[in-house]
Amino acid sequence: MSETLRRLDAAPRAYALLAAALALLPLLLQLPSALAMATGAIALFVAAASWRRPLPAWLRLLLAIAMLAGVFWVMGTRMGRDTGCALLAAMLAIKPAETNTLRDARSLVGFALFAPFAAFLLDQGPASMGLGLLAALAALFCLQQLADAEAGLPTRAPTLRQLGSTARLVALGLPLLLAAFWLFPRIGTPLWGVPDRAVARPGLSDRMTPGDWIDFLADDSPALRVQFFGAVPPMQELYWRGPVLLNFDGRTWTQMQWMRGLPPAPVVSAAPRWDYEIELEPTDRRQLVALDLPLAAPADATMSYDYGLYAPRPLGSVSRWRMRSAPPAQFESQIKQTLRRAALQLPDGFNPRTLALARQWRQEAGDDDAAIVQRALGWIRAEFAYTLDSPLTGRDAIDEFLFQRKSGYCENFSSAFVVLMRGAGIPARVVTGYVGGYRNAYGGYWVVRRMDAHAWAEVWLPQRGWVRVDPTAAVAPERVYDTLEDRLAVGGGALGGMNTLWDFGDWMRRGWNDWVLGFDAKRQQRLLQPLGVDDLDGRELGLLFGLFALLALGGMLAWLARGQRERDPLLRAWHALDRRYARLGLGREPHEPALDWAERVVRSRPQATHTLLPLSRRFANSRYADTAGDKALAQDLRRHRP
Incomplete structure (x- = not known):
């Protein structure tokens, strides 16, 4: 059976469900409260009921019909932005019912990422952005765990190192993201006829x-x-x-x-x-x-x-x-x-x-x-x-x-x-x-x-x-x-504390409005006014974006190149030794064990019998035998010359 069709173990399933739940959360917060609570309850029921065995087809069909009926009952039958977002939440809530294999888990995580994007159609506040970023991090971490499960590696509880690796993937694209936000030329009206009221609320009427x-x-x-x-x-x-x-x-x-x-x-x-x-x-x-x-x-x-x-x-x-x-x-x-x-x-x-x-x-x-x-x-x-x-x-x-x-x-x-x-x-x-x-x-x-x-x-x-x-x-x-x-x-008392929290939260929201939501084409053109540049046209903004994008891509490539460098000092020393012998035509083949390679070199250069052969044996023991680390080995490998 293909690894992607193998039934999910408990840990990968838990990671996939957690990522989907975090992605669904910001969308639920924007839906009518009754519909949000019902959708959340259905999601919990489906996740629990399908944990050990798939739900029967008739129950999945019944849940789908019930969710559709609930959405149209609350939102009305006219399709639009709000109804579409509610339908997306409903589909994501019952999606775990058919999540049985690694491929299903990847499909669930990929589909779940549509939910925070849909939430931005309803609200563009800092809370939605923070929850969306958390969902993206959880999805990336889950995909890493699914890749390990597919490779047959043990799936363990997340460590700070694993979480840091996921965060670095996000940070890698952050400079390019900021360059695109601040410098990519904006237009004064929405693209593709998207209405201005995409995130608006009813105002004062005439x-x-x-x-x-x-x-x-x-x-x-x-x-x-x-x-x-x-x-x-x-x-x-x-x-x-x-x-x-x-x-x-x-x-x-x-x-x-x-x-x-x-x-x-x-x-x-x-x-x-x-x-x-x-x-x-x-x-x-x-x-x-x-x-x-x-x-x-x-x-x-x-x-x-x-x-x-x-x-x-x-x-x-x-x-x-x-x-x-x-x-x-x-x-x-x-x-x-x-x-x-x-x-x-x-x-x-x-x-x-x-x-x-x-x-x-x-x-x-x-x-x-x-x-x-x-x-x-x-x-x-x-x-x-x-x-x-x-x-x-x-x-x-x-x-x-x-x-x-x-x-x-x-x-x-x-x-x-x-x-x-x-x-x-x-x-x-x-x-x-x-x-x-x-x-x-x-x-x-x-x-x-x-x-x-x-x-x-x-x-x-x-x-x-x-x-x-x-x-x-x-x-x-x-x-x-x-x-x-x-x-x-x-x-006073608790009410005064609520007042303080409300003040701080609205102050944060105002800053978000100022630096993010209020950053329109006019403000972008005046971006460099503090430096004496009064107005930037589209061509100048495009050149600036291209320059910063190149710098960001260069930084990404440098980071990736640095990441390719072997972190283990013992392996770095061993690979350096291999390169020195490769210049003599005696480099190690990719499939060749360390001792076999050393014996082949000794046949061509007998003088290496008392140097390279002991070093190779020490390296094999250090890497593969259950022995204490040889702290001097890396230095001895660096000192050895053919």
């Missing part, structure tokens, strides 16, 4: 329906990081402006697209002014956010009439934007009639109780719009509560919220407030974005999480223009002004 943000508000992953240069705004000013929603159909607020093509509305800025840089995590949209209000659009971005910022393409990778903002003293103090009508529009036949109350307030307040605003805020502050447990409402959603439930979260409060203002004849609109932030103690920057997504209102008041009003802050200021840092500082 529409809002109360109830849609539950997933956002339960997600504590970072949405953006902000580095201030100079003064930092107070917490109550940390409103990060995103889409402005003007149109309302009775349930859903949407953006008016025509406003994107107009120049920004006139604004008179107040003091102070804030200078900062935003690092945005990947999203599937073009929408940027800025501290309310941005003074100008950053480079390569555009600003709409309502001061929304837009990138030229979807933000599918980490991006950085340098901005300046200032609070407005007057924001469009003269409103156009077209915009005024849009900001007062309400659908017919919806929310009659709300509109009746608004008309009553208007009659009682006369022309004092500010009094109506304060009356609404006072009512909310006195009778309403903040909660995320806000079920979807019926047709008259605003009436139900204001007069029955009187509890909800920012989407409910902002939507109801704007409808109430419009009913009273006050132009109003919904603004979405983020609020607050959390200062990272290690990096000194601010982190805004996806759970900080927020919606507030803007009302138009005479002489002042658009004024920000946050009804959520009226009922739950802790939702807006408290930060994670404040809450953990109160708890």
Whole structure:
């Protein structure tokens, strides 16, 4: 029977299963938790059940059908990146069921290496990279063990020397890898039509329906990081402006697209002014956010009439934007009639109780719009509560919220407030974005999480223009002004330790974004700016890459040549002796034992009887007999001359 078809022993099987498990781990961490746990459990069951004997064909078929059904149940039937990665994890989980021979083990390890690569389609963070590297090292070590098993050598527990040998194989290609990453000319768009959103997450939408943000508000992953240069705004000013929603159909607020093509509305800025840089995590949209209000659009971005910022393409990778903002003293103090009508529009036949109350307030307040605003805020502050447990409402959603439930979260409060203002004849609109932030103690920057997504209102008041009003802050200021840092500082103890770990982990992630994910074509072209080279074109980058690649390949060849040098000093001395006799035409044949060779040389050169023959006998005893090492032999071999 061929060695590759020989049934696996326990040790090679264990190494193959361990390598496959380490390769599967980073992919499981990116899948939905229920699917990941089920896939992991199936993988453990298959590995244990097939340890001694192959699983029957009917059971393998049943497992495959169950895994396919589970994947499509959780991920849906539409094929795409996420579903494909889940199917890959499922196939790898049941692959050990048919791993019986050395060839099967090699197939398992090779197939398993697709899993960490697939994980990079879902996440490109340092954890995924570290786990992927660990999986690659485990796969290389396993392949070495399988080669030993095929050669009939004993498979032993890993030693530091064996692990070091595997690590050296990886280190051998590292210089070339770094040269390719830093210097190989990059292009500004993905190859082969791969979408920019390959690792992006849903961003702020241009529409809002109360109830849609539950997933956002339960997600504590970072949405953006902000580095201030100079003064930092107070917490109550940390409103990060995103889409402005003007149109309302009775349930859903949407953006008016025509406003994107107009120049920004006139604004008179107040003091102070804030200078900062935003690092945005990947999203599937073009929408940027800025501290309310941005003074100008950053480079390569555009600003709409309502001061929304837009990138030229979807933000599918980490991006950085340098901005300046200032609070407005007057924001469009003269409103156009077209915009005024849009900001007062309400659908017919919806929310009659709300509109009746608004008309009553208007009659009682006369022309004092500010009094109506304060009356609404006072009512909310006195009778309403903040909660995320806000079920979807019926047709008259605003009436139900204001007069029955009187509890909800920012989407409910902002939507109801704007409808109430419009009913009273006050132009109003919904603004979405983020609020607050959390200062990272290690990096000194601010982190805004996806759970900080927020919606507030803007009302138009005479002489002042658009004024920000946050009804959520009226009922739950802790939702807006408290930060994670404040809450953990109160708890202290273990919570404080969690805060420190979170700070350090995010600081590491930011560094990864800066040096790896954020290293795009523009930054590559500016790579040598510290050396006085302002811009590198593709040709110059190609030449630099070629030079460093040659140096890296030369280093690899030198390392390999050094590796070919015999490490055993006794063998080096013996081979040197052989070469000296080979110059006389008396070199040893590859198949010739040491003593046979010495006797052949003695027949031609009798004077070697008392020198070469004893040396050969000592060498044979030292190499093959169970005797103590001859410490002087190597030196005697080097001294001997034909």
